Amino acid sequence: MTEPVLSAKNLTKRYGKVTALDHCDFELYPGEILAVIGDNGAGKSTLIKALSGAVTADEGEIYIEGRQVQFTSPNDGRVAGIETVYQTLAMSPALSITDNMFMGREIRKKGFMGKYLRQLDRAAMEDFARQKLSDLGLMTIQNISQPVETLSGGQRQGVAVARAAAFGSKVIILDEPTAALGVKESRRVLELIQDVKKRGIPIILISHNMPHVFELADRIHVHRLGRRLCVIDPKKYSMSDAVAFMTGAKEPDEPRAA
């Protein structure tokens, strides 16, 4: 089998007496969409936060393309090429689309103004943002400098996905991308995810929505009680099987890993 793009061994994270991750393993292979499902409190969010650098695991190792990495902040993950779209989207509503896309990695002007006065190169950033949004078919954005708060939920999600797709060179993590959206808006975001996949970037998708998971995922990582219960192939199992594994109503008949 090919080498995983992103993998983790024995990840453990405790919050006081609560063990959110209990020696959890994880693998993501090139070009795939891996769904992570699990009941509330199973530790999905902690898992993806550990993978993206937003939390640091107490034990265990994370590897990117076989090389071990240590993340202590979300920025470490980003530098390594892992972009995350958080459920809360992590955007500043009062700032513009461009400002949000470049938050924390702004482009400075060349020459004196940029080097000594640290002036931002707004034109370059706007061009880039416009380019990325239209790459993903996010239509004719007339005013790239309008504040994010003036956008609808689906548009914000679109901008967040475009931000991740623009900068994520290795892995994109999507946490509940359709949870807050209407049916049509979700549909559009799912198409967006497939567009991103076609560019060859592997995606980790966390979702509660079984039809969406079964439609998009190549493999499904079932998370239960802080660890990986099994990885299933959506073509071989039904949604009710997946729910049964996830809630503990049914035990997987094969050993871990699919």
Next chain:
Amino acid sequence: MSHDDSYEDVVKTRREESFAAFESGGKGLLHKVHDLLHGNPALVPLIVLLVSIVVFGLLLGSRFFSPFALTLILQQVQIVGIVAAAQSLIILTAGIDLSVGAITVISSVVMGQFAFRYGIPPSISVICGLAFGTLCGALNGLLVSKMKLPPFIVTLGTWQIILASNYLYSRNETIRSQEIEASAPILQFMGTRFEIFGAVFTIGVVFMILLMLCLAWALKNTAWGRHVYAIGDDADAAALSGVNVHRTLMSVYMLGGLICGFAGWALIGRLGSVSPTSAYEANIESITAVVIGGISLFGGRGSILGALFGALIVGVFSLGLRLLGADAQWTYFFIGVLIIVAVAVDQWIRKVSA
């Protein structure tokens, strides 16, 4: 069997339904005004400022509407204006600083006492005063950013601590103007006057205006400025999208302290003397200027130039009403009204769809 129920099939065909098209225009006048104000939050205080100048000018004629009187306002608001610059930065990060007045006084006292009690060269004393202001700001910053204490509580505490230290350290002594003039004139440098066609300016006034312009530029055009706004908007989101929240907050509080140090220097220029009992109300006055200037107390919104306009509005009202012979309480009365109106306008602007 992967699709037990394909209830979403009806919406699967991709229809160009302008999913993310951004409409603009074609709205009523109120909408246009709303959009304009949303984009330019300093516009409201600017209009209020200009209208109040015109009204007082019509009522008082040349007694008010003269270069001398108008620049007198600038001199009267310079301390509050400089402090309001520091306050604006902190409020933009969704904080508040009650200790700015205390930092201002103690910086001026440090400058004076270092020069007169220890005989340190006056120019070095000024640098020590500025450094001390920065240090006070750093203390606030550490408590807010590292200890995660609410800024209101932190600065409520440091306000008392710094003000008490100020009285204890200075032994409540005032250093008289003549002494400063004779042996340490650099302490009064910010009070240096110059006249252009009857308009009287001081270095302190020029400093206030330049400071505001520089900060306004930096907030708009540097990554640091964008980060200040992002933290005020939503600190967790900013941290997740890669902003170093701790470093940015520290820089804001330390810069705030440094600016208060400069305000302390300007205070000596304005009074001529070093008095440990002056400027202690600058905290409330600066918050007033910031609020009237349209900067949101909830952080992340507003323009720092608004705070300058806010300070000037207060100055125009107090001079105008004094020249009209009104009781000084009327000034406070109208300032109170303005504060409430400003916050109401802020709430309206915040709403995305009016």
